[in-house]
Amino acid sequence: MINKLTLRTSIRLVLPLLAAIIFAGTVNAQQPRISDQIVAVVNQNIILKSEVDDRLREFLSVNQQVPYTESLWYEMLESMVDNFVMFEQAKIDSIVVSDDMVNRQLDQRIRQLVQQLGSETELENMMGRSIPQIRQEYRSQFRQEIMVERLREMQRSKIRITRPEVVEFFNTIPTDSLPMIPETVELAQIVSIPPPLAEARNLAYNKAVALRDSIVNHGAAIEELARKYSDGPSGPDGGLLPMMPMSDLVAEFAAAAAALQPGGISEVVETEFGFHVIRLNRRVGDRIETNHILVQVSSDQLDEDFSINLLETLRDSVITHGANFSALARRHSDDKMTAPAGGRLINPQTGERRIIMSQLDPALYRLVLLLDQPGDVSPPRAFNIDGDRKRAFRIVKLLNRVPEHKANLVQDYDLIERIALNQKQTWELAKWLSRLREDIYVEYKITNPYASR
Structure with a gap:
């Protein structure tokens, strides 16, 4: 059962994200409005009934x-009013x-x-606008939402909670209502991505060289070759990578593209993904648009023995x-996300080190079952890194295991503290908004029967 405060808080927390999803209610936006009306005004900002309808429709599709x-409709209106109130305060601040x-x-x-729709053309057809028009139309809305979110986070960061407050919060929970905490583990890993076999690497490189030669010396279109030969996800779109910050690209790709003049073709560039041939289309500041062809080394032509032997050596050293283990992970692991933290894995939902066993991906779950005691290190096992088709190997260390138990302050203080802090932040932010x-x-x-409640 969702109480009113929880629901209103949920809507208010989701609202900036919905506004950032610039295409909420897109289908309806393309249909003509038979009638509309202004339902609220915040300083110079007006809120239309149709806008509330669209936001609520998107909220219900997610929840x-x-x-x-009817009351939910008014709660959404209140949330939109709150959003404009915070926007006005952000300008004042x-x-x-x-x-x-x-x-x-x-x-x-x-x-x-x-990526979701398959191509820029599909997006443009759905929106009834070109990509530049979409950017122009929604830029001010994005700016507003970022300002509001900054203000909200600045206020949230001021709210702290003390240990006595956490204990008091915990003591308000009836003993028979304390939840069961499922079994959790803390893990660290060292990952090795097999390098390509020398012969396979040379074949991939030579193919990229030949494709570049077709473009530079024989007038072939990079778009056509990308559709036929590129191994990258942008291949069906002619290898197009739309305008994006260079910091979003791997360093080798960004450096090669930045050195080009618009229309220029790069030499063959090697990155962690394979070999690229790049054409720079345009550059605005540190943002670029490119087309490229990616030639990857086949997954069955990788030196898996190299990775297995390396990980077996590291395991034996431990x-x-x-x-x-942490020092070895920092030095040798190919997983850029976990290596700087000594290989520690975190719960992607909470950012905590304790991960519920049942939430581990199947391959990792089976591997952890082999580990009995904290300190145990698994033998090397294969997995697909980052959920894609890139095959890698890893060894995993069990740092800690906490069996299923009823929630208590000794074993679960961090969890209880986070829940108590979230509740306090909810109440304090509501008072601040008032x-x-x-x-x-x-x-x-x-x-509006719910105004200012």
């Missing part, structure tokens, strides 16, 4: 367990968002949608000679 009610940040987030969202409303002009153009 399908929540039924539509001189919160500034750079054009680069706005462009970066807008481009990231467009790339996500292009088990037999007492080497420090104070902001006293200083910023808000007028409802319809009767």
